[in-house]
Amino acid sequence: MDIKIYTGTLTQKNGRTFLVDERGARRLENEKIWPGYVAHWLGKKVNARFLPQKDYETDKNIIIMWPHVIASKTPFVEIYYNERLVKYPFSMFGHLAVNVNGDIFNYSHLINENEIIKREEYFYRPCLGEFAPHPVTGRYDARDKNRPYFDKFGRNFMRTIHVLRIEGIDTDHLSDFYKNALWDILNSPDPDRPEKYRDYNVFLRSCVTVIRDGLRDYGFRNLRGIFPRDFFINAAYNLLRLNGHGGMRVELLRMKQLNVPEAPYSALTFIMNPVNRLLKRKLPDY
DSSP states (O other): OOOOOEEEEEEEETTEEEEEOTTSOEESTTSOOOHHHHHHHTTSEEEEEEEEEEOTTTOSEEEEEEEOOOOOOSOEEEEEEEOBOTTOGGGTTOEEEEEETTEEEEOOSBGGGOEEEEHHHHHHOOSOGGGSOOTTTSSOBOOSTTSOBOOOOOHHHHOOEEEEEEESSOHHHHHHHHHHHHHHHHTOBOSSSTTBBTTOBTTTBSHHHHHHHHHHHHTOTTOOOSSHHHHHHHHHHHHHTTTTGGGOEEEEEEEOOOOOTTSOOOBOOOOOSHHHHHHHHHSOOO
16 A cells, blocks of 8 residues: 655644645644654655554654655665663663665564664654653653553664665665564564563674674675674774775765754763774774
């Protein structure tokens, strides 16, 4: 089924928030639009669509919104090092995810966070409904199965994200590897704690090792690391050395955190391996 996407300039007038399309018509005028979008994109051209998840206050489908950009037609892979969430001790090492041609593969110790999602959902989910932190604790709280608070709204609103973009490689090969890994994880819940991934292990089976092993399987066998920032630095150093070889194009980017009241500023994680501290100095500024 086709998903209707609305495109227009984000506008506020007389207490209402809506999109104005290229014909001057108002769109989504009677819908709830998250204030975080208004704070960053008022007066800018954006896309929007409805999500299947419900807003707990209105019981209506949530609207997701994201910047309007022309998508690249060049096959690509992007590796994302997400800085750590300061309010979660488990996030002390940050997080890693990978984007293969617009499909973002996310791996986690929580079963419900192992998923393939589109770019707009990964980066720009609104802080509403199940995506928000619990209104009392301000954290993840899924004890109420009917109204869980997963605290996983748009990652770019929660963190600064470091990006390693690669073009000119066989993206189908990597996509197949990551899909198979995801299938294995989703079929391995912990029987005592079904919300957890049974075989998760920081050193052997984590967000980093799955992504690393996919790249190694592809042929980049010298990539090393078990912690998100360490692996990102190692991969950036080694893959940037291949920039321009065999049609490969590699670059480093940074997506600065879009600050909103619902999330404190993220923080860089410590570089664990002394070798990677040296490699970090050799990376270009980005």
